[in-house]
Amino acid sequence: VALYDDNGISIDGAVEGWFGDDTPARFRACGWRVIGPIDGHDLAALDAAIASAKQPSGKPTLIVCRTTIGAGAPTRGGSAKAHGEPLGADEIAATRQALGWNHPPFEIPAEIRAQWDARASGARRQGEWQARFNAYRSEFPELAAEFERRMSGALPDDWQDLRASVLEQFAQATENVATRKASQQVLALLGPRLHELLGGSADLTGSNLTDFPDAGPRHIHYGVREFGMAAIMNGVALHGGWIPYGGTFLTFSDYSRNAIRMAALMKLRVVHVFTHDSIGLGEDGPTHQSVEHAASLRLIPNLEVWRPCDAAETALAWTAALDALHMPSALLLSRQALPAQTRSVEQTQAIARGGYVLSEPAGARATLLATGSEVGLAMRAQQLLAQQGIAVRVVSLPSVTRFDRQDAAYRATVLGTLPRIGVEAGVTRWWGQYGCVAALGVDSFGESAPAPAVFEYFGLTAAKLVETVRGVLDA
Incomplete structure (x- = not known):
């Protein structure tokens, strides 16, 4: 039951002349039952409307209440001044007199308290x-x-075993796979075992790969409603009993952003699956190619952002998101296949810290910091540089938001003291916080072409990264 306070006033003044919506008709068209308009100051009418709305109808109900904003205020009632400004001492005194209210501020008369005391x-x-x-x-x-x-909000008793099994299976993965596909593979293991998972997509299931076998009613077709999806996920999380997740392209996170921010503010466990996370999207072009989005999402307090480089990091990202009871997560996943990286047991465990040294040859002269699809690029550049007699370290940063919460000693060990070069298929300015002396990325909107051609056009190649490293070392 929703009560619509239809007072005809906004902060800018009367809405007549610019707000022409037929709100009751719009709600009826969406399948709501509509009661009213009623006099929103008539308690008997309100009681009757609410009682009627509580009767089973199979529909949500909107009660349209016609009211006067600031009713009782002699000079402010019915005006925008009652909306966004304090009444002031004189108007408060006049309003008290008009309403016949003679009690001191914050004093509730016993008879009124008794009527409202529902303890x-x-x-x-x-x-x-x-x-x-x-x-x-x-x-x-x-x-x-x-x-x-x-x-x-607790996970099942066997969650620790399930998580360990999933992480072990993907730690040994050797297949080159898009991280969006790896995400679907993880869901195929988690969905049937975690019955509280409730997922869906904003009309991109076949691209986001947010379904899993026999999901049935636990997969929601949201339609082209990114903000609606994100807001519904927040509502589901607030209700409890479910862990909602939803998918769309990363660039469309702009539509969801207010709901994402509210999830972070309210400390809700929701999981946003953002696929097609860079210019690697390809032919759809700059309107669909994320450039600033990863860096922008990382600015939201209490939002965990993951950009995994392969199946092992994707599996960890998913399990970390499910463990995060009081924090939403955003998984930034690639359209294109990415190479599986070889890790020791210790390196695999270190993924959970958000950043770790993936490769550290003897005699290194520089450190490459990379996320997601550019980790493989950094590893290829490392090989090319080695052929030229130049050794470099490679650090994978699947979640800089989590890495930033690690203790200073660990972060210093991972980052090292050598010159640092950052590489990510997005804006480069944010690399400065990690002391990078150079960065390779995309500081303009993308272009429409097959993904390999777009990467070549923007210089996101191993050869260009080699050139950048040599420029730093030769300076």
Whole structure:
């Protein structure tokens, strides 16, 4: 039940003349039941409307309430001044007189307090509900325990084993695979075991790969509604009992951004699957090619951003997102296939810290910092430089937001003391915070062409990275 306060006033003044929406008709067209307009100051009319709205109809209900903003204020009522400005001492005194309100500020008369005090009735209703639930628990103990677990946000008792199994399986992956595909492979293992996973896509399931076998009603077709999807995910997370995730292209995160920010502010566990994360998208061109989006999302407080380079990092990103009870996560995934990297057990474990040394040859003269699809590029550049007698370290940073929370000693060890060069298929300015003396990236909008041609056009190649490193060392 939603009450629509239709007072005809905005901060800019009366809406007549520029707000021509037929709001009740719009809600009816969306399948809502609409009651009113009613007099929003008539308590009997409000009570009757709310009672009617509570009757089963199979639809949500909108109650249209015609009101006067600031009702009772002699000179401010019905005006924009009642919306965005304090009434002021004189108007407050006049309003008190007009309303016949003679009580001091913050004093609630006993008879009014008694009418609004719902503690006793609330305790009674809670007790009645608890009695019904206790009876349910007696008859269905396993289902009751599962309900309580899911509503608490705790993961299943076997989660640690499931997580370890998933991470072990993908740690050994050798296939070159797009990280969006790796994400789907992870979901294929997690979805059937974690019944609270509730996913979907904003009309891009075949591209985001957010489905899993036998998902059934646990996969939602949101349509082309990125913000709606993100907002619904927030609502589902606030309700509890589900872990929502949703997919779209990274560039369309702009449409979702306010809801993403609110999820971070409210500390909600939601997972945004953002695929086609760079100019590697290819032919769809600059409108669809993310450039500034990764750096921009990393600026949102309490949002964990992952940009994995292969299946092993993707699996870790997913499990970390599910572990993050009070934090939303954004998984930035590639359209194109990426090479699987070889790691020791220690390196695989270090993925969870958001950044780690992937390769450290003896006699290194510089450090390459890379994320996502550019980790493979950095490894190829390392090989080319080695052929020229120049050794360089390679650091993978799948989640700089998590890496930044590591202790200073660990971060210093990973970053090292050698000259640093950053590489990511996006804007380069943000590399300065890691002391990079040079960076390779994309500081303009993209172009429409096959992905390899776009990477070549923007100089995101191993040869160009070699040239950049040599320029730093020769300076």
